[in-house]
Amino acid sequence: MRYISTRGQAPVLGFKAATLAGLASDGGLYVPEAWPRLSEAAIADLAGRSYAETAAIVLAPFIGDALDPATLRELCETAYGRFAHPAVTPLVQLDGQHWLLELFHGPTLAFKDVALQLLGLLFERFLAGGDRHLTIVGATSGDTGSAAIEAVANRAHIDIFMLYPDGRVSDVQRRQMTTVDAPNAHSIAIDGDFDTAQALVKALFADRAFADRVGLAAVNSINWARLAAQVVYYFYAAVRLGAPGRPVAFSVPTGNFGDVFAGYVAACMGLPVARLIVATNVNDILHRALARGDYSAGTVAPTATPSMDIQVSSNFERLLFDLHGRDAGTLAGVMRGFEATRAMAIPEPVRARAGLFSSARIDHAAMVEAMRWAHGAGTILDPHSAIGLAAARAAGLPREVPLVTLATAHPAKFPEAVTSAIGTAAPLPARLGALMEGREHVTHLPATLDVIREFVGTRTRVAA
Numbered sequence: 001m002r003y004i005s006t007r008g009q010a011p012v013l014g015f016k017a018a019t020l021a022g023l024a025s026d027g028g029l030y031v032p033e034a035w036p037r038l039s040e041a042a043i044a045d046l047a048g049r050s051y052a053e054t055a056a057i058v059l060a061p062f063i064g065d066a067l068d069p070a071t072l073r074e075l076c077e078t079a080y081g082r083f084a085h086p087a088v089t090p091l092v093q094l095d096g097q098h099w100l101l102e103l104f105h106g107p108t109l110a111f112k113d114v115a116l117q118l119l120g121l122l123f124e125r126f127l128a129g130g131d132r133h134l135t136i137v138g139a140t141s142g143d144t145g146s147a148a149i150e151a152v153a154n155r156a157h158i159d160i161f162m163l164y165p166d167g168r169v170s171d172v173q174r175r176q177m178t179t180v181d182a183p184n185a186h187s188i189a190i191d192g193d194f195d196t197a198q199a200l201v202k203a204l205f206a207d208r209a210f211a212d213r214v215g216l217a218a219v220n221s222i223n224w225a226r227l228a229a230q231v232v233y234y235f236y237a238a239v240r241l242g243a244p245g246r247p248v249a250f251s252v253p254t255g256n257f258g259d260v261f262a263g264y265v266a267a268c269m270g271l272p273v274a275r276l277i278v279a280t281n282v283n284d285i286l287h288r289a290l291a292r293g294d295y296s297a298g299t300v301a302p303t304a305t306p307s308m309d310i311q312v313s314s315n316f317e318r319l320l321f322d323l324h325g326r327d328a329g330t331l332a333g334v335m336r337g338f339e340a341t342r343a344m345a346i347p348e349p350v351r352a353r354a355g356l357f358s359s360a361r362i363d364h365a366a367m368v369e370a371m372r373w374a375h376g377a378g379t380i381l382d383p384h385s386a387i388g389l390a391a392a393r394a395a396g397l398p399r400e401v402p403l404v405t406l407a408t409a410h411p412a413k414f415p416e417a418v419t420s421a422i423g424t425a426a427p428l429p430a431r432l433g434a435l436m437e438g439r440e441h442v443t444h445l446p447a448t449l450d451v452i453r454e455f456v457g458t459r460t461r462v463a464a
């Protein structure tokens, strides 16, 4: 499989190079040259297969000859063997129509583990035996940081530096990063907010000489391999609910548009998807874009669902590429316009091609209502998953269409929001019991580019 940039000016790469590259050099995002298809028979044949087997089959066309089938299967077995549930991503029934797909049984209790556990192994495999070294630098508002550190801690050829806003992530989220004791993992509390942390990371990537010297790499959801790994659970869930014979709908709590884009990819590959519901909180740029063609960024309002508190959704560019007929020249112009003005009006004929999607903006009261309803149905939801469920229940789909809400985080990660909504908290799973006692390893730094660059440049194990 060959990968092309949505903006058409970056080199065409294979899977391995696209995985290691992250962002394309023209500022675009890598996408497969064409969507691979699974036949109806091939989809039917997924029924009853384990998660790891399903992953190896669904991922094979994306990986092409970058890995042999036995190695791919082994990496999937290793990555998903670290999940605490035998089904890896179990389905839980709520009523006659609604299901939850629990994506939070990985080591850090958020769905990001599903992709990052595999990505860590892919990095290691692709770097093994060579002299290339990766220095991963990222900014996190909570879940990505711990999932990424967990995925690459103690791996050869990789160092990781995670910047988080001091005092603005929850105790559980912070401890999940800082209690990891590995020579290649660095948690950095910066004196500033998340946007400041992200701006520092962008500035490091913009320093090409520095980026090349340390082998700077990204692990956010612009990385194609992450999205590919997320396509798997759409197939896994849908075949359990009757696909390919019966179409299935999904509701996805959305921030950077990575998770729901993976559902779109599954549909492009032939999975019968009845609907993809994009559920946003009050930071509703994606809802406005899909409902009215108004893709314009405002300022972020902090909510109880921090992982969805975004203004600009990087992965939306991948959908826009398809909606513009995969015309990279046109899209490059459109994106330049957006970057200059932070606003874009999506023309009606273009928006009309996104008919598989619907969207909803869920405010705090509707989120709380969904948490209470689910509690009545026997389940404690985290606030992000509750946004998804609220959108699912409001979607008005026919009763005979099974509707799966992606449950993106374990409720124990957000004890305050859960307790204030339903009056009781979800206990931390036993395997995380030691989390609140472990020693923390963290460096406090000012939000100054020179200081961060000096720290990363001297701590990374790449030979100077």
Ligand SMILES: *Cc1c(COP(=O)(O)O)cnc(C)c1O
Binding pocket: 110, 111, 112, 143, 144, 221, 253, 254, 255, 256, 257, 258, 259, 260, 307, 308, 384, 385, 408, 409
């Ligand atoms: C990251 C995250 C999301 C948003 O996912 P995107 O791929 O950015 O749309 C939703 N819920 C939780 C708990 C997350 O960690």
